[in-house]
Amino acid sequence: MMAEAGLAALWFAAALAALQLVMAALGLRAASGGPRASTGSARTEEQDAAAPTTVRAELVEGREHQDVNTEILTAVRPIAIVQGLMIAVAMAMLIGVFLNSDMSVKLVVENSHSAKPWLYKFAGAWGNHEGSMLLWVTILGLAGGAVAILERRLPERTLIATLGAQAGIALGFYAFLLFSSNPFDRISPAPADGLGLNPLLQDPGLAFHPPTLYIGYVGISVAFSFAVGALITRDVGPAFARAMRPWVLGAWIFLTLGITAGSYWAYYELGWGGWWFWDPVENASLMPWLAATALLHSVTVLATRDGLRAWTVMLAVVAFSMSMIGTFLVRSGILTSVHAFAVDPKRGAFILVLLAIYIGGALALFAARVGTVRAGNSFELFSREGALVANNLLLSVILGVVLIGTLYPIVAAGFGVQLSVGAPFFDKTVGPIALILVAVMGAGPLLRWRRDDGQAVAARMMWPIAVACFVAAGLVVFASIGILPLLGLSLAAGLAIASVAPLWGRNLRRTPLFTYGMVVAHLGIAVSLAGMASDSAFTTETLVAARVGEPVKAGPFSVVLDGIKPVVGENYSALEAQLTATRGDQTIVLRPQSRYFANPVTTTNESAIATRWDGQLYTVLGQPDDQGRWQLRLWWKPFVTLIWFGGALIALGGALALLGRWRRAARTARREEDARWAAA
């Protein structure tokens, strides 16, 4: 029953999305004959948003539109809300069949097992191809509903166009689910039990990592829908930028969290101490983040200085395309990686057509309408805007390099050439560009808007530069490390100083919250960079075949294998080593495991990691040899935790900025309300 109810809800949601698209299109066509010259109104809005007369003019205009096509336009919002509810019901039903271990549903049979712990039945609903696509479109539907409920700042026309674009995106996903990836398919006769979930995925990370990333992707699609709405109504200006910004910020926060969590998951699960592999799927999540980061900064230029209009819209298109590529390429099976679960080449064609429609359509709309987007203001090189343009340029170049590096082997394979592009390529190309970006990042927030003086900037940058040079000199003298880690550590130190410098000499209690957001996020980059550089410069590795009781050296620690014992988990059996690590008078006990899963048959290494303030001791239990010794892999990784702590700081900075913007918008709205009362 549940599966049928879920499928019905899915069909309902798809039908509502179609209706939403048609209504929005009809409504907009009817309204385009209306009295409004949109470019003109955009100009009045941007000139003085707070002036009461403008507010009144807008209200009058809005009322006229309502008169033209009240029924159609007012219907779109509720449809979007109900669509969101319907798809949420479908997702709930899928989770329900997984929790019940209903083995008459094909997806459950293929990806679950009745003996699996509760959490992995729950999260296992999206630990597979069909379920993850359903989760995607569920978040999309809920976001559409949220836009319909929450968004009050945009002109109604632009909002309806936005909701129409949302429905268009959702329709493709619904079609994909219903026609080639139905998650509710039954199987007959029902087998006694399921095949189980890949043990690598049986981790709390599965409950957190995919939904977070998908929220990020969907947030970007909302930003993209805003851009489409603005293009259709020719309304690209600061008002559009201010409406889009919270969605970009929100998406970016979740992408940051999702990538950070995914990185830490890979780090402790894969058992070799690596935290980033330049794996195509990791790149597929990094690219939308890079585009969203660029978009976040350019949207600020558009909102504040009315510049970079076409560029901002273009970035929204690019960011959306990247999240589509991220979602679909991973699912298409073109990329081989741990993420390519449930790969089916037959779906490839469907996916490529969808990608072509979305990305091609977005680019075509952009090309058709970019001529009507008036050129924004131009800038001085030495100004905040100038630094933000540099930020956008460098982020886009990094994005381009990652994209080309990721797709190059696929394209080459199409021509019959087998080659690999991996860490060495990205280190050599992305590394230096990222370090230049870090240097610009230090200077950017210390520059004034509009115009600044080179010498004054140099004076403000004195301390950060001095600290960076000091650290570099110290490292050259006392440590022999590679050039990239050396530059990374020095620039991280300089950036740490530079990022808090905007707070110097300010009244800290009157500083806006979004300024704190920027400071924290930039500081997070410095912290994360320091962690990355420190890990690659100072990690010590110990691989040994250890006898019980024999001490082994791992960095500053002396590690003793106390013994091995069998352990039985909920759905696995394991061998567990007990290790005692000592450093001075500090003693740590670690218990790495080698786990054996029966459904499906897999052996995994469960690392044991001890976190101390100055780093992590990472231990893995390997195989026994014929002399009764056990293979141990031990790493001492100084300050490696800073990588993810920095990631969390970046996300926190984003959250502070979002909160700060929201509070300011609320305050402005209140002031406008007061002004209207005063005028009346």
Next chain:
Amino acid sequence: MAALCIALAAPVLADPSTPPAALAYTQLRDPAQEATAKALMETLRCLVCQGQSIADSDASLAGDMRSLVRERIAKGENPASIRAWLIQRYGDYVTYDPPLSAVTWPLWLAPIVLLAVGALLARQSFRRRPR
């Protein structure tokens, strides 16, 4: 694809039930040599894995390749010639650091071209003459 890799890998692909090769999980005595070997291993692809280097894979083939790299480094061979030998044997697929060739020059040129195009585009946003 996987079948092709395994076919290519056959010469060093050991039976998984046999114990791992001598230097698969054992470091070289000389820390400098070990560091050189490790740096090389991080840039070599495990041919039977899904996008992992031989430095971070449990596959027995990866173990054999690690052992081979360590042996040759210990004998004093330099990393470039070991890489060249492996490329000769398994093709460009084995290295994550694609060698500059007729096929890969667009890849290596891309960052420079992108930077140049970006700089040209950015110039349009800046005023020609300061006021």
